[in-house]
Amino acid sequence: MAVFEVQGLSYQYQKSHTQAVNQVDFKIEKGEIFGLLGPSGAGKSTTQKILTKLLEHYQGSVIYNDQELRTYGADFYEKIGVGFELPVHFNKLSGLENMQFFQNLYKTHVPIEPLLEQVGLLADKDKRVGEYSKGMKMRLNFVRALLNDPDFLFLDEVTNGLDPKNAKIIKDMILAFKAAGGTVLLTTHLMGDVEALCDRVAFIKNGAIIESDTPKALKIKYGERIVDVEYKTDKGLTKQTFDLSDVGKNDAFIQLLKTADIQTIHSGETSLEDIFILITGDTYDG
């Protein structure tokens, strides 16, 4: 069942001569993590702003839970959580006060302190946010998105500025949210996040979706059907490449496995970084 069904979505900013989003179609199924990927300025954030109703007057159709998005009022946000790319807190309030300020506006509340504990901010809950590091502010951003026990999470560059340990905590929480039945739209240019989280992805460039599938399927599609074997010889490391299609019947390959001192075996499956560069024609700076 699709939670979001987007058809022919287009948007043009005032004073701009080009479409920021141009005839975009995609679906987000219930319980999946859908990644919207692309270089800066490709249209990811604009699409997310439309889906969170921050931008109106779009062309095309956006159906949310069987109802056109335009017809929803402010109650749309009761079961939606939004994690912004930049910190969005009152610097002179403490972390806890910030969370209380926003949670107060929802009908459904979840206990704040366990969430702060999960992201490692409980000890700093009474400290002013102005004294937080960027990573702490980003973790607080994520907690803010979960305050109302949402069914759907919009996350924009959610691990931006986090060290690997804290990034993993956030990614594990996203996976736990999914396991509990939640749905996520993840907007990012960090392919590591995509690998770890996304069930399906769409690549967006110049406002249009140019490729969409599961990460696995894309890696196979854009990869080479080969197997590289590296093994030790008297001259050092030697690499030999085999065709993946008949590798099981390839005597040279089987013989190599039996006799050589194998160091590595890799399939020709490509990485998402390479696909990103190939599809978007952009340099990958993740």
Add this chain to the structure above:
Amino acid sequence: MTVSLRLFISEIKRLYTYKILTISLAISALWMVILYGIGEANAQSFVGLFIALDASVMSILMLGASLFFEREENTLKPLLVTPVSTGQIIGVKVASSIYVALQSAVLVSLFVRLVMGIPVDFMSLILLVMLIALVHSMIGFYLAMKATDFSGLLVNMIIYSFTFAMPSLMVTLGLISGWAEEIVWLSPIGDGLFYMQVVFQTNGADAIDPVFFILSIIYLLFISTVLYVGYIKPNYATAAVKE
């Protein structure tokens, strides 16, 4: 409790934390010291002037500054993705601004009534300060949304204050008369000064034409409505989302 009331209470707590209410109280204390220093006879003429300027210029500054700092902290955008409508957000910000103006006006008026024995019509004071603060909060919103940075807001505010406050002050203090008196009602600050004559029953209060009084109230409500419907509400979300 409605979501607007919850947001209003949170906003007032925030203003306390940000020391905006403390600054307002300090300014009120300054007015009280000055009024006490100039004596009862002069204080009756000047208390209305202080309160009108406080409710008008301070409302513009408070709302404009608050909007700018919130934009800097990126806190306008997350409010737009909560179950609070744009109208409620604007309404709560205006209500908070009115609250600050009322706090100052009531404290200064209580002081001049209790300490200096100056007559005060408290019912008129509350209603008219609310009206002055309402229209100037809307003007503050408009000037802040039109400005590209904080210094731009200050320039806009100074231009507004000089254009509308100076002629009104000069008429009120009797420095200019004639045709200027006929058009001073076009200035919301001028209307504020005029209302304070009623509140503090200063010279000329008896001669106020009730029809003119009601028309000026309609005029200020009309300006507030035009600014809200014609500019602030339709453009608020775009201004808030802009980074």
